[in-house]
Amino acid sequence: MDRKHAKLILQLASSLDIAVNPSADAVYDPRDDRVFVWATPDDHPKTAMWEGMAPGMRKGQFTKPCGFAGYFKFDFAGIDEVYRIIIHPIFRDSAADEAWIHARLTTLAAGAEVVVDVPVVNYGVVEAEEAMDNETRREYERNKKALLETYSRKVTIPPEEKTYHGFYVDGEAEIQVLSDRDPDAWYLMTPARFTSDEFGWGDNDRASQETALCVLLDYFDETLPIEKLDISMRFALPFKAFVNHTLFRSGVMEKLEPEKDWVITSRQIKDWLDENAVICPACSGSGRQPDGLNCPVCGGSGYRSDFFHVS
Ligand SMILES: [Zn+2]
Numbered sequence: 001m002d003r004k005h006a007k008l009i010l011q012l013a014s015s016l017d018i019a020v021n022p023s024a025d026a027v028y029d030p031r032d033d034r035v036f037v038w039a040t041p042d043d044h045p046k047t048a049m050w051e052g053m054a055p056g057m058r059k060g061q062f063t064k065p066c067g068f069a070g071y072f073k074f075d076f077a078g079i080d081e082v083y084r085i086i087i088h089p090i091f092r093d094s095a096a097d098e099a100w101i102h103a104r105l106t107t108l109a110a111g112a113e114v115v116v117d118v119p120v121v122n123y124g125v126v127e128a129e130e131a132m133d134n135e136t137r138r139e140y141e142r143n144k145k146a147l148l149e150t151y152s153r154k155v156t157i158p159p160e161e162k163t164y165h166g167f168y169v170d171g172e173a174e175i176q177v178l179s180d181r182d183p184d185a186w187y188l189m190t191p192a193r194f195t196s197d198e199f200g201w202g203d204n205d206r207a208s209q210e211t212a213l214c215v216l217l218d219y220f221d222e223t224l225p226i227e228k229l230d231i232s233m234r235f236a237l238p239f240k241a242f243v244n245h246t247l248f249r250s251g252v253m254e255k256l257e258p259e260k261d262w263v264i265t266s267r268q269i270k271d272w273l274d275e276n277a278v279i280c281p282a283c284s285g286s287g288r289q290p291d292g293l294n295c296p297v298c299g300g301s302g303y304r305s306d307f308f309h310v311s
Contacts (some may be wrong), residue, residue, distance in 0.1 A: 001116060001118045002080045002081055002082060003076065003079070005080075005112075006033070006074040006116050009105075009109055009112045010030045010033075011034070011112070012108055012112040013028040013030040013108055014030050015059035015166040016108075017030075018038050018062050018063060018064070018066060019061065019062055019063065020063065022063045022064065024043075024064070025107075026063065027104070028104075028108070029040070031063070033074045034071045034072070034073040035071055035073075036068070036071045036259070037069050037070060037071060038066040038069060039057075039067045039069040039100070040064055040065060040067075041065050042058065044069070044100070045069065045096045045097045045099070046096055047094065047096045048101075049091070049261060049262070050067070050097075052263065053265075056265075068090055068180045069090060069100065069254045070087070070090045070091075070097060070101050070183050071088050072086065072105050073086045075124065075179055083118065083121045084118050084119045084120070085116065085118060085121070085275045086121055086123050087102055087121070087122055087123065088101075088123040088183045088184075089101055090179075090180070090183045091165060091178075091263075092176060092186075093169075094296050103136065105120065105135070118217065143167045152254070153187060155185050155186070155187055156185075157178070157179045157182075157186075158265055159219070159221070160266060161180050161181070161182075161185075161266070162172050162177060162178070162179065162180075162218075162219070162266070163178050163180050163263060163266070164176075164177055164218075164264045164265075165178060166199070166211070167261040168258070168261070173198060173199040173201070173207070173211075174188055174199070175189040175214070175215070176188055176189075177189060183244055189214050189218060191210050191214060192226055193226065194213055194224065194226060195209040195210045195213070200258075201255075201256040202253075202254070202255075202256050202258025202259070202260070203258060204249065204250065204254050208249050208253045209245070209246070209249050211249075212246070212249035213242065213245040213249075215253075215264070216240070216241035216248055217239075217241040219269050222240060222241050234299070237298075237300070237305055238287065238294060238301030240301045240303060243299075243306065248272070251276055252264070252272060274295075277303050278304040279303060279304070280295060280297055280305075281297075282296070282298065282299070283296035283298060283302060285293035285302040286302055287301055287302035288300070
């Protein structure tokens, strides 16, 4: 396979551009040497997660309802040769998603009459290779905590693109925040250590409470001054995440299936808040008095805070 072959596949993908072509098989968006691939309600990876997301898929600026699945990328060696093709699903570690994107590649290659005679690999393989190339980074790979810190560096994701993905690695609950537009934009959340040192869901335990708080902190782009909370809970009252997290735990996190992966979009959180969170009647949600000072009823969060009335 060489650059000419890759170009034939990229050209076919261009003619099947999801932004302009209404045909059902037009689910692509080629960018340079990558082809972004979109799942639709009728054609998506066969997982419970995608089954759950399919009914909520929206059209947006595209020609059909869809959800971003990931991309495949031509990895060129030298000037002309394709060395390999790298598959990058948006949901890390999902073999079903990887296989589904691979199938889209196979379909495009067949349509372009190109024989894929190079290895098709998961980006995890590439990441591991890059780590092996670098002695310092290899040290990091050995140290899980350092690795987690690397992945916990917050990248900026527009709030409306955010998706929260709960999953288990070696029996430990992790939460990945990702963009539904760009597979390279993601990070792992770390517990704020307010009620627990770990995440959890599916019960009314402290780990579920911690998850509810941290998801909302991320959603509202807030940082709770944990060290000050030792002095007084009042420090937490202006925070939208704090005043709503117990309700969010009982309404959402607690109802998830324990030990199972889940996906919640920022759109779903917004809908849930619109329906369940109680706007402060004194300031109509602004958190401010007319003179610009914090609203004395809600403490500044804009939501009704039961904690405030109790304390
Ligand atoms: Zn208020």
